[in-house]
Amino acid sequence: MSLFFYLEKGASLDPMAPCLTFGGVSLSYGEVRALAERVARALRRSGVEPGTKVGILSANDPTAFACVFGIARAGAVWCPINPRNAAGENAELLDLFDCTTLIFQPGFDELVGRIAPQLPKLTTLVRLGAGDETAPGFEDWLDAARDDPAAEAAPPGDVVALVGTGGTTGRPKGVMLTGRNLEVMSAITLMSYPFDGRPVYLAQAPLTHAAGVLCFPILARGGEIVIMAEPDAGRFLELIERHRVTHTFLPPTLIYLVLDHEALDTTDLSSLQCFWYGAAPMSTARLAEALDRIGPMAQLFGQSEAPMMISTMAPAEHRRPDGTVHTGRLSSAGRPSPLVEVGILGENGEPVPRGDRGEICVRGPLVMAGYYRDPEATAEASAHGWHHTGDIGFLDEEGYLHLVDRAKDMVITGGFNVYSAEVEQAVMAHDAVRDCAVIGLPDAKWGERVTAVVQLRPGAGLDPAELIAFVKARIGSVKAPKQVEVWPELPRSTLGKVLKADIRSTLAGR
Template sequence: MSIFSLLERGAQRSDGRPFAVFDGVETSYAEAVSLAKRIASALGSAGFGLGDHAAVLSPNDPVAFTAAFGIFGADMAYVPANPHNPPAAIASALNLVNVRVLFYHSALAAVVDEIRASLPKVALFVALDAPSGGDPTLDQFIVGHQSSPPPARATLADTAFVGQTGGTTGEPKGVLLSHRAVFAFVEKFLAEMSYPAPVLLAATPLTHAAGMLAMPIVAQGGTIVMMARPDLPRFLDLIAEQRVTTTFLPPTAIYRLLDLPGADTHDFSSLRHFIYGAAPMSVSRLKQALALFGPVMAQCYGQTECHTFVTFMRPEDHFIDGRLADDDRLSACGRPSIGTRVVIKGDDDSILADGIPGEICLESDLAMSGYYQNDSATAEVLRGGLIHTGDIGFVDADGFLHIVDRKKDLIITGGFNVYPAEVEQVVNSHPTVADCGVIGLPDADWGEAVTVVVECKQGTAVSEQELLDYCRPRLGGVKTPKHVFFWPELPRSPVGKVLRKEIRARISVPV
């Protein structure tokens, strides 16, 4: 059983609502189903099927998104290629998981030309929207193929998605997600966020969280409003224009929304869930978001190996007895989703009591099947029947999970453990700070020195001493940064995570 069925289910329940809206142009469910089936049929006729991997390299685009469903319909595994990566990284990602077919948008044609020679495993290139490089266009590829894909052979255990770890703490790895794991996410989402006629505003790449969030929207016959790029003023306009019910942004983008002049003049009355995730969010900025958008903020926690919906922080969880919750609650990332168990383990593999930080380990039907062609890494992460996330956190007395930080980002300074996220929360609460990243650097006295790189809000400034004076009473002497750097812009991943690894590579302090 393939998740292609989600598109067919959505078509049956759409009641005339469009499948997608892009630049004001609507795509109907009938058009999407017909195109996806023809793509599946063409792929099958070309000799591709179960066990093969196909990628789509494109900005957000209805045809590109539909091509993913065509890949599912052909029983192939879909590889979401990141269009914002540099060409060499794109080629490396495609080669890592043995991509056989590459669909690409004309906006990325020059990139494909640059990396074509380094993709020996790709047997078929298809240009989605315009002729390029002598490759068949999508229209040429599907000519003569009717809306009847090959007979489905995929089972729930077969691979649907081949994701990729970010490589922020090591070499990237291909992550195998089964059809069962995707259906599990859809079911969990609908258990928490099901309502009639949903409209998802996808401003971030559909190759990342927005693409997975689109699956349950499609299953309900809802509409995906797509933006080719995250134009934040336009994002605010579209919420009212399209009566958006659901959207997602990483914290960094939300911070920029909050700083936009006139943001409070927009109509957000249609919003039911404004999902934040992919990185920790400053509590002070979360309070601003709740004040601006209303009681609609919701958080998902997951990782590539156990995706998207490990825990869920409902809008109502941000409040206690009708009042805004305290900072301890607001810093949580929710309770475990249905069918998910969270276990906190110590370094000796013992299970820790509530309130004690340790490694977050998970048992869930969201879990990956394993890493692609990497048995040793799979065995390490899946040992004991649990996903070992590498994240440090604790569960409080009310059952809420709190993320402390990445295990590999722990700073040991003066014999004390300091988690960067705790320092970042305080620095980010300063009124001049747009965002920051905290790392440990070698230090002759401390072993490692807590170091912060700050990006200030436009038109503001703060001195190093002023920032340290702000931090010291809130963090104490050990956790207060020993070095402060001010950069015009922090290095970020395509989904908005501040890249501590990149910060380390770019700065050094004499020992």
């Protein structure tokens, strides 16, 4: 299924309905569809054929997002390029993806001017705005194809998007996502979470990643997508109230900013049906707070290779029948999704008993087609007929999936396996802690010592010895940190994920 289908489906419900809203100005479904058709014609005139790779380098912007559907209409492959990446990483991705065309936002002229000469395969540059010496302007590029015949709908190709991996574990890879992958993801979304009436979705997180692919099920229901250019907790709350937002998504780091914002308790959030969270572990203590102060929180767990919906937990599952918070489920990632098979496998690829820890593996039509031009990595990730997520976890008696660590982050101390996620949850239960990362450092006595690096809440203070005692009382002395570091900020990737490799490097360098 082409990505253009989602736009067409929404337009068939009401072409005059608002589709993309930005800065108080809305483009209707009919207008976005017409713009996508113009983009498709211009791409064809620029030599783009079905299967050609087209990159978009932009912050959250309605015109840039409309180009996604023009790319799909032309039968090309959408390559979202994260503007927060370093120049070298973006040059590496564009080269790896074999991109011939790059549509970029004004403000990234210097970046494009620096990397374009390194990319001989990149033959067409288009600037979203007025043209300059680097590239033609967007309107001029569209007008040049104004009299061309409408682009014929290309048959849906196997691959509709190429997505770079997060880059937290080494060189990025290109994840090949098919139309079926995103169709299944959208189906799981629509069957697993509440959708009452026409949705209004607020996109504050980057549209190049999770917040972007969540737009497809919204569009299929004719919903409105309200776009924010950059994170701002106060503006986020203001827009929920103004637009009567029904659905939104934030990673935990941004949810913490919302929880700490002075306007939260005076903002009308009654329109919210589903506030998705995911992309990183969240403190169960802060999640319980969010359930009381925000309302319908809903978890999702996935990765680029199996987008978004490996497991889900709807708002209702966070509470018991009597309305109290179901605290036992808050540390889980929900239940495996209806269209996904999840297995917990041991080192040799065999299933482990229910409740035992192993690698979380998945199979089914949600799983990627493979890594672009990387058969070795594809074979490694798909050993034993399953996609290997690299996450360690277990399934509890109710069938809820619990993530306990990345396979590469497990700490072996004194002969015991210590899973960082369990320690992090215990640390973040302390009132002074906003966020935490637990790693293992070499230790002559223990082999590795459990080390916690914490970021405090604004104005809070902390005695490391007190925190160690606090954690010991909850999970025991073996798992409790032997070393506590207090940092003003934890190092993060452009997606907000904590970079444990950087933490290890910094501490090892001391």
